[in-house]
Amino acid sequence: MVGxxxxxxxxxxxxxxxxxxxxxxxxxxxxxxxxKISVTPQKLLxxxxxxxxxxxxxLENYSSVLAASDFPRYFLNSVxxxxxxxxxxxxxxxxxxxxxxxxxxxxxxxxxxxxxxxxTFPLVMVIPPIFRIMGQLGLTDNLYGLIIIYTAFxxxxxxxxxxxxxxxVPKDLEEAAxxxxxxxFVALRRIILPLTLPGMGATVAFVFxxxxxxxxxxxxxxxxxxxxxxxxxxxxxxxxxxxDWGQMMAASVLALIPVCLFFGFLQRYLVTGLTAxxxxx
Amino acid sequence: xxxxxxxxINRQARMRRWAAMAEPWLYLSxxxxxxxxxxxxxxxxxxxxxxxxxxAFRSEWAGLDQYRTLATDPVLYHSLYxxxxxxxxxxxxxxxxxxxxxxxxNRAFFGRxxxxxxxxxxxxxxxxxxxxxWAWLFxxxxxxxxxxxxxxxxxxxxxxxxxxxxxxxxxxxxxxxWYGIPFFAITLLAARxxxxxxxxxxxxIDGATAWQQFTKVTLPFLAPTIAITVMLRTVWIAxxxxxxxxxxxxxxxxxxxxxxxxxxxxxxKTLDKGYASAIAVLLLFLLILYALVVIQMxxxxxxxx
Numbered sequence: 150m151v152g153x154x155x156x157x158x159x160x161x162x163x164x165x166x167x168x169x170x171x172x173x174x175x176x177x178x179x180x181x182x183x184x185k186i187s188v189t190p191q192k193l194l195x196x197x198x199x200x201x202x203x204x205x206x207x208l209e210n211y212s213s214v215l216a217a218s219d220f221p222r223y224f225l226n227s228v229x230x231x232x233x234x235x236x237x238x239x240x241x242x243x244x245x246x247x248x249x250x251x252x253x254x255x256x257x258x259x260x261x262x263x264x265x266x267x268x269t270f271p272l273v274m275v276i277p278p279i280f281r282i283m284g285q286l287g288l289t290d291n292l293y294g295l296i297i298i299y300t301a302f303x304x305x306x307x308x309x310x311x312x313x314x315x316x317x318v319p320k321d322l323e324e325a326a327x328x329x330x331x332x333x334f335v336a337l338r339r340i341i342l343p344l345t346l347p348g349m350g351a352t353v354a355f356v357f358x359x360x361x362x363x364x365x366x367x368x369x370x371x372x373x374x375x376x377x378x379x380x381x382x383x384x385x386x387x388x389x390x391x392x393d394w395g396q397m398m399a400a401s402v403l404a405l406i407p408v409c410l411f412f413g414f415l416q417r418y419l420v421t422g423l424t425a426x427x428x429x430x
Numbered sequence: 431x432x433x434x435x436x437x438x439i440n441r442q443a444r445m446r447r448w449a450a451m452a453e454p455w456l457y458l459s460x461x462x463x464x465x466x467x468x469x470x471x472x473x474x475x476x477x478x479x480x481x482x483x484x485x486a487f488r489s490e491w492a493g494l495d496q497y498r499t500l501a502t503d504p505v506l507y508h509s510l511y512x513x514x515x516x517x518x519x520x521x522x523x524x525x526x527x528x529x530x531x532x533x534x535x536n537r538a539f540f541g542r543x544x545x546x547x548x549x550x551x552x553x554x555x556x557x558x559x560x561x562x563x564w565a566w567l568f569x570x571x572x573x574x575x576x577x578x579x580x581x582x583x584x585x586x587x588x589x590x591x592x593x594x595x596x597x598x599x600x601x602x603x604x605x606x607x608w609y610g611i612p613f614f615a616i617t618l619l620a621a622r623x624x625x626x627x628x629x630x631x632x633x634x635i636d637g638a639t640a641w642q643q644f645t646k647v648t649l650p651f652l653a654p655t656i657a658i659t660v661m662l663r664t665v666w667i668a669x670x671x672x673x674x675x676x677x678x679x680x681x682x683x684x685x686x687x688x689x690x691x692x693x694x695x696x697x698x699k700t701l702d703k704g705y706a707s708a709i710a711v712l713l714l715f716l717l718i719l720y721a722l723v724v725i726q727m728x729x730x731x732x733x734x735x
Binding site: 165166168169172173175176177178179180182183186194195199241242244245247248249252254257260261262263264265266267268269270271272273274275276277278279281282297298300301302304305306308309310313314316317318333347348351354355358361362364365379380383384397401404405408409411412413 | 451465549551553694698
C-alpha cells in the first residue's frame with residue numbers, strides 16, 4: 150500500500166514537471182526567437198536563419214531604436230493610456246459587477262444583455278461612426294480620445310469578471326456587517342473589496358494588456374507624431390526603415406519589458422492574493 | 431402634530447424604498463453611460479450604413495440591396511465555414527490547455543512562482559507582434575518550425591504550412607492558442623482559488639477520489655466562470671482578424687478568409703463601407719444568437735446549484 154502510493158507519487162511528480170516543462174518551452178520559444186532576431190546582425194539574419202544562437206551578437210538595433218527614433222515617446226504614451234484605462238475600467242467595473250452580483254432588480258437581465266451585446270460588435274463596424282463622433286468632439290489625435298474608447302470597450306468584460314469574483318464571496322459576510330450597523334457602502338469597502346483584490350488585480354492586468362496592444366483605433370485616431378502609441382509606432386517602423394526586422398524586434402522586446410514588470414508586480418494579486426488567509430487555496 | 435409625524439415616517443419609508451431601488455442603478459451608471467455613448471450610438475449608426483451604398487464621393491439609399499447581395503455571395507459562405515473552423519479549433523485547444531495549466535498551477539511544486547510568471551507572458555505580447563513572430567517561426571528560410579516538422583517526418587519537405595490551402599489555418603490557430611492559453615489559465619486559476627478548502631476536506635473524508643473531487647466539487651464551482659469566459663472568448667475569436675491578417679492575409683486562395691477578415695478587406699481595401707456593414711450585421715446577429723444560448727444554459731446551471 151505504502152509502496153504503491155510512493156510509486157504513484159513519483160509518477161505524478163514526473164507527469165507534473167513534464168507538463169510544466171513542455172508548456173514553459175511552448176510559451177517561451179517565440180519570445181526567445183524575437184530576442185534572438187533582435188540581437189542578430191543584419192547581415193547574418195538570413196544566412197544563419199534557423200540557428201538557435203547567432204554566431205555574432207550586436208546591440209545596434211537597440212541603440213538605434215532608443216537613440217535615433219521616436220520610440221521612447223510612443224512608449225511613454227502607451228504607458229499613460231494603458232494605466233489610465235485600466236484604473237478607470239477597474240473602478241467602474243467593480244461598482245457595476247457588485248451591483249449585478251448582489252442586487253435583484255428590474256432590468257438586471259437587460260443590463261447583462263446590453264453588456265454582452267457590446268462584446269459581439271465587430272470592431273470595424275463601429276470604427277467609421279466613432280471616428281466621426283470623436284472628430285466632432287475634438288477628441289481625435291489625442292490620448293484622451295483613446296482612453297475613452299478603450300475604457301468603453303473593456304468595461305463589459307471587466308464587469309463580468311468582477312461579477313464572478315463578487316459571486317465567489319459569500320453574501321453572509323456583508324450581511325453580518327450590515328446587521329452590525331455598517332452601511333452597505335462601508336461593508337463593501339471594508340469587507341468585500343479587500344476579498345476581491347485578486348479579482349481587481351486580474352482585471353487591471355487584462356485591461357492593461359488590452360490597451361497596450363490595441364492597434365486599430367490608435368491607427369485611425371492618431372496622426373501627430375507626439376501622440377502615437379507603441380503599436381502604431383511599430384507600424385511606422387516598417388514604413389520608415391523599409392522593414393528593418395532587427396530594429397522592429399528590438400522595439401518589440403523593449404515593449405515587452407513594462408508588461409512583464411507589470412505582470413510580475415500583479416502576480417501577488419493575481420493568484421496568491423489576499424484571499425489566501427481567509428480561503429486557503 | 432401626530433399627523434405630521436406619521437407623514438414624516440411615511441415620507442422616510444418612501445425615501446428608503448426609492449433609495450433601495452436606485453442603489454443598483456447608481457453603481458451601474460458610470461458603466462452604462464460609457465457604453466451607451468461610446469458604443470451603442472456608433473453601433474446604430476453602423477447598422478444604418480448597411481442600408482446605403484457608398485461610392486467615392488457620395489452615398490445613396492440602397493434599402494435591402496446589400497443584404498440581397500449577401501445571400502448569394504459564395505465568398506461569404508466560404509468564410510462562414512472558415513470562421514467556424516478557426517473559432518472552434520482555437521477555442522477548444524485554448525480552453526483545455528488553459529484549464530490544465532490552471533489546475534497544475536493550483537498545486538504546490540518547486541519553482542511554481544517562476545513558472546507562473548513565465549506562462550502568463552504570451553498574453554502580454556501584443557497580437558500584432560504575436561502574428562509577426564509566428565509568421566517568422568513558420569518561415570522555412572528563417573524559422574525553425576518547418577525544419578522540425580521535416581525532421582519529425584510530418585512533412586516531406588521543409589516548407590511553410592502557411593502556403594498550403596489545406597493546412598494554412600493551423601498557423602493562425604497555433605498562434606492564437608499560444609496567445610490565449612494564459613487567459614483561461616488566469617481566470618480559471620483565480621476561480622479555483624476561491625473554492626473553500628473545507629469542501630475538499632469534506633469530500634476526501636467521505637472517500638471521494640481525485641476524479642470525483644474534480645467532477646463533483648471543482649467543475650460545478652468553476653462552471654459559471656467557464657460559461658462566461660468561454661462565451662466571451664468565442665465571440666472575441668470569431669470577430670478577431672488581426673492574427674490571420676498579419677500571418678496569411680486570408681490566403682492562400684482564400685483558405686484562411688474568415689468573416690472578420692472579409693469585413694476588413696471590404697472596409698479598407700475595396701472601401702465598400704455599406705457592404706462591410708451588412709456582413710458585420712450578419713455576424714453580429716449570429717454572435718448574439720450564440721450568446722443568448724450560452725446565457726440560458728448558464729442560468730439553468732446556476733439554478734441547479
